[in-house]
Amino acid sequence: MTTQTTTPKTPSPATPGGATGLIGIPPHLGRALATGGGALTVVSTFLAWTWTSAFPGDLTVYGYPGGLQVLALIGGALTALLGLASYGVKGLRWLAPAGADPAVKFAALATLATTWYTVIAISAQLGGVVNLEPGGYLAAAATLIAFLGALALPFRHPDPDPFDPDSTSWERFRHTTAQRWGTVRAAFAPGTPRPAPTLPSWAEILVIVAVLGVALTVFTYGIGTEYDELFVGFLITAGLGFAALHRSGLIAQVTEITARHQNITICGAFVAAACFPFTQTDDQYATLGVYILIFATVALGLNIVVGLAGLLDLGYVAFLGVGAYAASLVSGSQSSPFDVHFPFWAAVLVGAAASLVFGVLIGAPTLRLRGDYLAIVTLGFGEIFRITANNLDGTSGPDVTNGSNGIAGIPDLDILGFDFGTHHDVAGVTIGRFANYFFLMLLITAVVVLVFRRSGDSRIGRAWVAIREDETAALAMGINGFRVKLIAFAVGASLAGLAGTVQAHVTYTVTPEQYLFAGTTPPNSAFLLAAVVLGGMGTIGGPLIGAALLFLIPNKLQFLGDYQLFAFGLALVLLMRFRPEGLVPNRRRQLEFHEEADAPAVLGKTGA
Template identity: 65%
Template sequence: MTDTQLLKLPAPAARYGTLAGALIAFAGTFLSWTYTEEFPGNLTVNGYPGGLQLITLTGALLTALLALAALGTPGLRWLTPGGPHSAVRLMALGTLAATLYTVIAIAVELDGLIALDPGAWISLVGSLVAVAAAFGLPDDTPYDPQPGDTALARLTHTLKAPAPRAPSRTLPAWADILLIAVAFGLALYVFTYGIDIDSANSELFVGYLILVALGALSLARAGLFRRLATLTARHRSVSLAAMFVAAICFPFTQDNDTYALIGTNILIFATVALGLNVVVGLAGLLDLGYVAFLGVGAYTAALVSGSPQSSIGVHFPFPLAVLTGAAVSLVFGVVIGAPTLRLRGDYLAIVTLGFGEIFRITMNNLNGNSGPDLVNGSQGVPNIPDLELFGFKFGEAHDVLGLSLGRSGNYFLLMLLFTAIVLLVFHRSGQSRIGRAWVAIREDETAASAMGINGFRLKLLAFALGATLAGLAGTVQAHVNYSVTPEQYQFAGTAPPNSAFLIAAVILGGMGTITGPLIGAALLFLIPEKLEFMQKYQLLLFGLALILLMRLRPEGIVPDRRKQLEFHENDQLAVPEQRLTGENAPEAATGVTKAGA
């Protein structure tokens, strides 16, 4: 027993206790949890888990697997290359949180605790046993408990301490590729499961979110994500192919075209967030009116795509309409950026916020009364026709290899192509000399100018590029939604995309990264779409989420390496002297101290 344990349990007893609790929780999911089918998911059937029982079952199974890995079970050690104990603790917490939430939801929606059948109590007790035993496990990273420390302090250490690095292990190339394919396949399944949850079954979606959030933290602490990152870096081409193959498969898994539409809107939102990431993440320019460039591209496409209500009365082919929308957005980016980018910080943010509001108000006034009748004012431009590209009609359902592909699926694949283009542009820009100059300006514009970097010209280039990418996504959005109205492009509206949500997506996902804004955009779009009761309080809830993120993980979900080192500088240097043993221990400790200095 080590002095780092807050609960005085021998390590083997804690591991076996965690395993036993997980198995008890697992067994409880095969028993009835309530007597009536009024609670969503039908939790009344013995021997056939459903609804939130499946969430507890999955969490308990993963907890048991990690506990077996901690026990050194042959064949399971690969699950925890970075250390098993923190991973087990977080997964057990996820199982307990999902189970406790289900118990509370049943009690609130039905007749109180009397509505609970034995299965619910068995799973709850099992998950409590697993958590209690997991907190008796030693830490994978050094932790010095202070007098008065509680389990909350232990949990905070588990969340914030850097995961230990696993020793590199070379596998055959075919095994690496197989693991990459399995990882992307599992990611597609988890994402599809969340999308397929009916918005009326908000209880199931909340349980899903709880388990996915803590489960992802657990797998990260286990070192699996770091190992996957190593594999994807080693096989970059294969990883990109696997990612896009998984994305292409998504619309074919959807029987309901409404759920495929959610995926399409997520891609639109994510693509615009990537464009904003050029401005905010790379160049460090706070743009609070960025959604206006999305509106410029959407309005341009609506006016030139053959809508009967278009005041221009032209019908460009879609490729030409895309180029027109991107070009007009580029012009607006240069026109707005040229006089404003000489400002910095808060002043620049205020001016860009003003531009976003001016755009929306101007579109409202172009109604024939307050101004020229160009875009029908608040009515917008409706009846935008569906696309037809090379004879392929996006508004009709198609059969592909015996699988049905609806209208939303067609636009999903089109938007996936646009997302790939934006990803390529972002990656190439970030790796270029211009991208490195943007990062230098973001870190210290004065120092960058002293090194000969033309700050204004490069900031204007970032602003124009971000506007172009947003306009590109706007051309597709106009056709997906059939209409374009000014209310779609506010600073903070009831639904994304808007400027506040775009900035939140970049910060939540990780500034300056490629996959970060994609994950942030998916979360910020999917959660309000599935949880209708959150729509009135979503800004408050997302504000609280950002506060927690800044406290626990300021670098974002997918951290940029530079930001990670910046925010966790002290953690990187924390090497305990007691681990330095042998004849060269004093020299090693001195070397560490010098390296830290």
């Protein structure tokens, strides 16, 4: 038997540990180019990029960035700051706890993509590069220089991710030990920035407040983009900028802080969301806000079925429709065959109870199936619901749903004398109709989050996770799989029905075409499932963020026309390729997709 071992490579003298960049420029020169290019980009945003205001955003003003220049300014400033952090500047050490070199690459790429997209758009719309002013040429050259300098920087592996609050004590101990050992090694490694000291509790709470403020600002800016070019630039800057902060380790550090103060983070997130209507001057974007909350609430209910219990439900949007129809039939609509007008609390109970009953009736005979067979049956249920609602028109069947015309003329809510259909003045700010429903939907979302969190931490929640991981092993340990899955189905259906009661009053009309399996706009079953998978299955924030993105982006990309779904699908494919665990992953699922990251390296091979 002979043993072959690999000979360790000699570290490169240019960089510590032998890490090299993609081009032949020395790393120290690359840092200078990236930092200087980012600073020049900031300067260029205070110059005119074009001579005419025909291009949206009016990029003709000197000394005042506007439109897409603001995004280039943010990208350039981030590149310059990360470049300075790569030099080990003491005041910027907090910006890159895992090392700034990989983050500089993404920051420079974000700035380059946003700036060159703007330059190309100006040239295409106005008729050539002759329409560029010196500021546009300077921005294009500066971002290219910064990106070439970033390519010369060495690669470094990111530090371990922060512990998952859902993990066991042993997993937390292992992760904490790995982090401390990594900190010790980093302290003695040449060229590696030392991690920032641990903050006191009051300072960590201030960090959470600052993060929530930034999140509210970014969301408000994205939802309020006034023209198509600005929204595309926003997507580029926000996406690659988030990747840069993730590579720097700042996102991981903030995630660890929020995990230590989870209750404060959740409460602060709802307070920040409640501030959103006060940032709007009319109902134009508050409309999107209330629809996002409805979509997010339904996605969180689906997360119980898919994320916790592991049941693939392709007809979940039907439960939203059941709740909406049930509430509309008892809310005093002239199109309803029932001459009744229940108060809101009674309509909510009717909608949730109707969805609960349908969830039990559909789940009882079908939940003995597994995998693809269960998915096909639930897909069939969604189509049966839509076809049945179309046929209950008094001709093909009894007159209940008014057929394809649906239930129209649903009145606005009136709770304790508060009319949701009229404007109200709060602290000198006028709150419109959709803002009223936004606050109501925010309260319902808080209830759904509470139900999800409590049920996930309960005995039944642990049984759901056991069924999801290995149903055969769970059954062998004495878990009643059918009962556990039926409870998940029933709870998820009732939460969807709860959101459906508000949707019926917001939209005034409930029709079968609103509850398709797939379509160009949410909510539909395909988008709901994509929101759960995109955001992160089994988490609270994941479906909320995924639903917000999946509702906002298609509404903003309508200018693409027939290419809208193509661009959307391509983005999903890329996300699943590079981050299959979702934007806010559960650590267990993250390890399932990235097991090779924690596997020991093979140093040799044994042969006979």
